Amino acid sequence: RKEVEQDPGPFNVPEGATVAFNCTYSNSASQSFFWYRQDCRKEPKLLMSVYSSGNEDGRFTAQLNRASQYISLLIRDSKLSDSATYLCVVRVFGNEKLTFGTGTRLTIIP
Amino acid sequence: NAGVTQTPKFQVLKTGQSMTLQCAQDMNHEYMSWYRQDPGMGLRLIHYSVGAGITDQGEVPNGYNVSRSTTEDFPLRLLSAAPSQTSVYFCASGPPIRDPLTEAFFGQGTRLTVV
Numbered sequence: 001r002k003e004v005e006q007d008p009g010p011f012n013v014p015e016g017a018t019v020a021f022n023c024t025y026s027n028s029a030s031q032s033f034f035w036y037r038q039d040c041r042k043e044p045k046l047l048m049s050v051y052s053s054g055n056e057d058g059r060f061t062a063q064l065n066r067a068s069q070y071i072s073l074l075i076r077d078s079k080l081s082d083s084a085t086y087l088c089v090v091r092v093f094g095n096e097k098l099t100f101g102t103g104t105r106l107t108i109i110p
Numbered sequence: 111n112a113g114v115t116q117t118p119k120f121q122v123l124k125t126g127q128s129m130t131l132q133c134a135q136d137m138n139h140e141y142m143s144w145y146r147q148d149p150g151m152g153l154r155l156i157h158y159s160v161g162a163g164i165t166d167q168g169e170v171p172n173g174y175n176v177s178r179s180t181t182e183d184f185p186l187r188l189l190s191a192a193p194s195q196t197s198v199y200f201c202a203s204g205p206p207i208r209d210p211l212t213e214a215f216f217g218q219g220t221r222l223t224v225v
Binding site (some may be wrong): 004032044045051087091096097098099100101102 | 155158168213217219
């Protein structure tokens with residue numbers, strides 16, 4: 001079983017719709033959680049860190065469920081510019097390494 | 111305001127050749143790492159370093175060497191290139207060890223083809 005698992009998609013979503021991704025992790029010692037965004041042929045960039053109580057940044061909401069070991073990302077009122085691959089990233093307590101999911105590809109359709 | 115500088119952007123090698131991918135950061139991060147990204151595989155950790163003089167293996171270290179003589183620089187060496195090393199390589203700096211919820215910064219990537 002992979003340490004971090006994501007639905008690869010692709011998700012093809014009309015502009016203005018709401019879309020949600022889930023990501024599951026296998027190591028219960030995981031401490032830090034992130035969503036990174038990667039545009040085609042570009043480097044990954046941090047979209048948002050995920051806090052225990054859940055957090056929101058504009059149209060983006062991230063939630064953490066430690067009991068079920070998953071994190072989610074919700075994008076509201078999707079824009080064409082949201083088209084990208086979204087990477088779920090996990091860091092284990094006491095370990096500096098980041099573990100990446102394979103990514104979920106999102107395409108927003110006009 | 112360079113952040114992470116990774117060179118070269120593109121490289122074609124013949125099987126058996128060696129080369130060094132350069133990575134430099136100006137954020138004084140202790141933690142640096144190298145990943146390769148292949149279709150359907152996500153980013154896989156090759157080697158990482160928690161400070162000058164300290165390196166360790168990641169998930170896929172075979173065929174690669176690293177060194178960390180300074181905080182700023184973390185080069186990745188391919189010893190004898192093989193077609194299986196055709197990939198996109200990313201260098202990353204951070205997150206800071208004592209601030210785990212902050213950002214890791216990536217270089218622009220190197221597209222390597224081994225023929």
